[in-house]
Amino acid sequence: MTGSDKQGEGSSPSTRATVRDVVIELVRELGMTSIFANPGSTELPMFRDFPADFRYVLGLQEAAVVGMADGYAQATGNAALVNLHSAAGVGNAMGNIFTAFKNQTPLVITAGQQARSILPFDPFLSAAQAVELPKPYVKWAIEPARAQDVPRALERAYHIAMQEPRGPVFVSIPVDDWDQPAESHERATVSNSVRPDPQALAKLGAALDASRTPALVVGAGVDRAGAWKEVVQLAERHNARVFVAPMSARCSFPEDHRLFAGFLPAMREKIVSLLDGHDVIFVLGAPAFSYHVEGTGPHVPPGAALYQLIDDPNVAAWTPAGAAVVGNVRLGVLDLLARAAPGARPLPEPRPKPPRAEPSPVMSVAFALQTLAELRDPNDVVVEEAPSSRPVMQRYLPFTKSSTFFTMASGGLGYGMPAAVGVALALPNSRVIGLIGDGSSMYSIQAIYSAVQMRLPITFVILNNQRYAALQEFAPVFGFASDDPVQGTDLPGLDFVSLAQGMGCKGLRVTDAAELAEKLKEALEAGEPRLVEVVVA
Numbered sequence: 228m229t230g231s232d233k234q235g236e237g238s239s240p241s242t243r244a245t246v247r248d249v250v251i252e253l254v255r256e257l258g259m260t261s262i263f264a265n266p267g268s269t270e271l272p273m274f275r276d277f278p279a280d281f282r283y284v285l286g287l288q289e290a291a292v293v294g295m296a297d298g299y300a301q302a303t304g305n306a307a308l309v310n311l312h313s314a315a316g317v318g319n320a321m322g323n324i325f326t327a328f329k330n331q332t333p334l335v336i337t338a339g340q341q342a343r344s345i346l347p348f349d350p351f352l353s354a355a356q357a358v359e360l361p362k363p364y365v366k367w368a369i370e371p372a373r374a375q376d377v378p379r380a381l382e383r384a385y386h387i388a389m390q391e392p393r394g395p396v397f398v399s400i401p402v403d404d405w406d407q408p409a410e411s412h413e414r415a416t417v418s419n420s421v422r423p424d425p426q427a428l429a430k431l432g433a434a435l436d437a438s439r440t441p442a443l444v445v446g447a448g449v450d451r452a453g454a455w456k457e458v459v460q461l462a463e464r465h466n467a468r469v470f471v472a473p474m475s476a477r478c479s480f481p482e483d484h485r486l487f488a489g490f491l492p493a494m495r496e497k498i499v500s501l502l503d504g505h506d507v508i509f510v511l512g513a514p515a516f517s518y519h520v521e522g523t524g525p526h527v528p529p530g531a532a533l534y535q536l537i538d539d540p541n542v543a544a545w546t547p548a549g550a551a552v553v554g555n556v557r558l559g560v561l562d563l564l565a566r567a568a569p570g571a572r573p574l575p576e577p578r579p580k581p582p583r584a585e586p587s588p589v590m591s592v593a594f595a596l597q598t599l600a601e602l603r604d605p606n607d608v609v610v611e612e613a614p615s616s617r618p619v620m621q622r623y624l625p626f627t628k629s630s631t632f633f634t635m636a637s638g639g640l641g642y643g644m645p646a647a648v649g650v651a652l653a654l655p656n657s658r659v660i661g662l663i664g665d666g667s668s669m670y671s672i673q674a675i676y677s678a679v680q681m682r683l684p685i686t687f688v689i690l691n692n693q694r695y696a697a698l699q700e701f702a703p704v705f706g707f708a709s710d711d712p713v714q715g716t717d718l719p720g721l722d723f724v725s726l727a728q729g730m731g732c733k734g735l736r737v738t739d740a741a742e743l744a745e746k747l748k749e750a751l752e753a754g755e756p757r758l759v760e761v762v763v764a
Contacts, residue, residue, distance in 0.1 A: 247405040249378040249412075251278055256414055257385050259308040259335065261652070263296035265289050267312025269339025269352060272405040284652065285680070287673035289319035291645040294671055297323065297332045298610060298649025301451075301477075301633060306333035306388045307649075313339050314354035317361055317397075322639045322670075327395045328364040329637035330476055331451060331539070333388035334395040335381065336361070340370065342403040357399035370399035374407035386417045391555060392539035393419075393451075420452075423536065423554030428562050431509070431534045431552060436569040438507035441465050444491065446472035446513020447636065448538055449479035454557035455629035458511060461560055462486050466572040470501065471621075472513030478632035479512065482625035488578050490621045495522030503528040508549075510535040512556045514542050515549070536560070581622040586740035589764045592616045592690060596623040598743050599660070599688065602751060606631065608650055608657050612643025613664035613690050620662070641670030644687065648674050651683040658684050658751060665691040666718055672726060678756040679731040686750045687732075687758040689723045727758035734758035 250273075254260065261282045264270070277283065284299075286292035289311050300307035311317050317324075317338050327334050340346075341353035354360060358368040367387045371380045377400055384396040435441055443465075449458050458480060462469050469480050473493035480487060491498050498516055502508055508531050510516075515535050516526065526547045527533045533549025536559045543551035552559060584593035596619060603609075605627050611620065611634045626632045633650060635642040647661035668689055678685050707713060727734035737746050737759060750757035 243408045244411060245405065246374050246377050246407050246409045247273065247275070249409045250381060251281075252411065253378055253382055253414065254308060255280070257382075258305050259385075261299065262308050262310055263292050263299070263649075264310035265292050265312060265316065267316060267339055267352075269313050269341060269402040270310055270337075272402060273310065273337075273339075273400070275405075285677060286645065287676055288671065289316045290323045290641050291671045291673045291677065293320045293323035293327060293334070293336070294642045294645030295649035295652070295674065295677065296334055297327045297330060297642065298633065298646030299653045300332050300334060300649070301330065301646075302608075302630065302650045302653035306335050306385055309334055309336040311336060311338045313341070313352050314357065314360060315352070317354070321361065321364070322641055323645075324361055324395055325364045326635045326637040326639050326642045330447070330635065331393045332395065333393040335384050335388055336365070336395055336397045337381075338397070338399050340399045340401040343374075343401045344403070346401070354399060358397070361395075361397045364395070365397045366394045368397040368399075370401075371404075374401070374404035375409050377404050378409060379412060382414060386415070386419075389419045390417070391420060392541075420555040420558060421553075423552045423559040423562065425562070427550070427552045428559060430550065431536070432563050432566045434507050434532055434534060435465055435509060435563070436566070438465070439572070440505045440575075441467040441507045441509065442488070442502060442505035443467045443469045444472050444502075444508060444510040444513060444515070445469060445479040446475045446511065447477040447479065448512020448556050450477040450512075450629055452512065452538065452556040453629075454512070454560050455479065457557055457560040457564060459484070460564055464564070464568060466574055467509075468505070468575045472510065473498070473517040474519070474636060474638070475513060476634050476636035478626040478629070481627040483627050485574070485577060488575075490618075491516065493517050493519035495526060496524060499525060499528050502531065506531055508533050510537075511560070512537065515546050515551075584623060587764070590738075590740045590743065590761065592619045592692075592763050593623050594740060595690065595743065595761050595763055596620050599662075599747060600624045602744060602747050603660065604658065606657060607660055607751075608633070608654065609660045609662055610634070610643050610647040610650055611662040612640065612667040613662055614638075614667070615664060615692070616662075616690055640667045643667060643671075645671050645674035645677070647685050647687070648678050648681075648683060651678070651685050652681065658686070660751070661685055661687040663687060663689055665689055665693065665721060665723070668723065669721070673730075675727055675732050675756065675758065676730040682755055684754050685756050686747075686753075687727070687756070688747070689758065689760045690763050691721070691723065691760050692763050693718050693721075723758060723760040732756045732758055734760065736760040736762065738762045
């Protein structure tokens with residue numbers, strides 16, 4: 228029985244609408260008809276009489292399920308519906324739930340719960356404290372008090388997930404709730420964006436107008452808010468150099484633009500050094516700043532004023548200096564653009580171009596990514612999870628269009644491969660490239676199976692350096708000598724071509740730099756899932 232079959236008040240018990248009927252109709256109205264899931268016993272009644280206009284997206288492990296939903300939600304801009312299996316499934320998924328929280332991805336996560344009548348007896352596959360399990364990395368969590376409250380709880384969850392700052396929410400649903408009678412209810416409409424305070428923006432705008440050497444620092448919130456074009460206009464109006472915030476998970480400014488100045492590292496002293504000489508620093512859609520290691524000294528250069536426009540009041544609350552304005556990034560930038568144009572400023576010095584990477588007996592990461600950059604179309608979408616290669620990527624693989632780059636804001640692995648599947652599912656007319664490290668790929672490599680089953684145009688490029696390179700390169704920060712081995716960081720013996728073929732995906736291994744361009748081109752043009760393992764130094 229679907230939502231269209233539900234009966235009004237006064238119907239006989241056998242034909243009256245059930246919780247499942249009302250939920251199906253609600254989910255349809257909210258545009259969440261793709262359900263990302265791995266099946267479990269306590270969720271089966273949710274999917275009985277599955278509607279023909281819905282799509283069940285199967286992931287072979289719960290982490291892959293959430294990663295796919297994350298990529299899909301980011302690419303569509305709407306919340307994605309996830310179904311997990313009780314406490315065990317939520318536990319498996321927690322790494323990517325944490326990443327979705329850091330990515331500010333709107334996800335409505337449901338999990339099955341045992342029947343209410345046997346919950347007092349601690350039954351098999353129950354969740355003793357279902358609501359507490361995903362905290363603190365969901366915005367809201369509930370197990371409704373009655374079966375009849377499930378539809379309204381899901382609607383509330385959707386609105387909370389979509390309100391800025393966006394993020395995942397969680398609803399635990401007992402297995403016997405789905406067949407209980409329920410009454411339909413009228414869906415509410417909620418505005419999800421808040422305009423920043425005009426007086427605070429006026430002060431920010433005045434500081435920008437009076438600045439001699441302004442700098443913008445952009446983060447994922449710019450792209451998330453759809454403010455790419457407006458931020459470019461703002462930078463050009465002020466002739467401001469534009470940096471990317473540390474650990475930003477999306478591309479928020481064209482990296483071939485005359486004003487683009489590069490990427491800030493997650494280290495306090497280096498941030499201050501790179502921003503030195505700017506008298507006003509304006510951070511948009513990002514924390515000010517994300518650090519990875521302990522640092523000392525000021526957070527901004529002496530004499531510089533820091534301003535921030537951010538959609539997350541929690542982030543604004545810990546900003547260590549300056550003035551933060553909370554609200555939707557695009558609406559705030561539009562208000563700044565509505566001000567009278569400031570006086571002309573000279574153009575800053577352009578960012579120097581990196582030297583060309585040349586072929587070598589064992590390919591460098593720079594050569595591999597330079598080759599990929601020359602082959603990909605600017606509209607191709609790259610989903611990256613190769614942490615040790617990211618600094619090289621930032622020099623040799625530029626992104627010039629909105630919503631063409633995604634990575635994880637959490638630092639947790641296992642996101643990239645399934646997220647690439649979700650992005651490809653959301654953007655059926657785009658080619659997607661999953662740029663993944665060899666170590667990262669093994670966290671959610673089951674995503675290849677989902678890509679094959681749905682025949683998605685994804686090219687998985689595995690950069691294989693046979694190690695957790697990021698850890699080895701980071702070790703000196705924690706006192707390791709140059710010749711001191713870092714335990715557990717070598718990864719010999721992995722055969723990614725065989726792993727791909729075992730899930731039905733054609734794959735090949737490239738060790739010769741002279742063959743790389745041809746093999747990558749063939750994979751990108753295949754129109755189906757392909758894996759290219761590139762052996763790099």
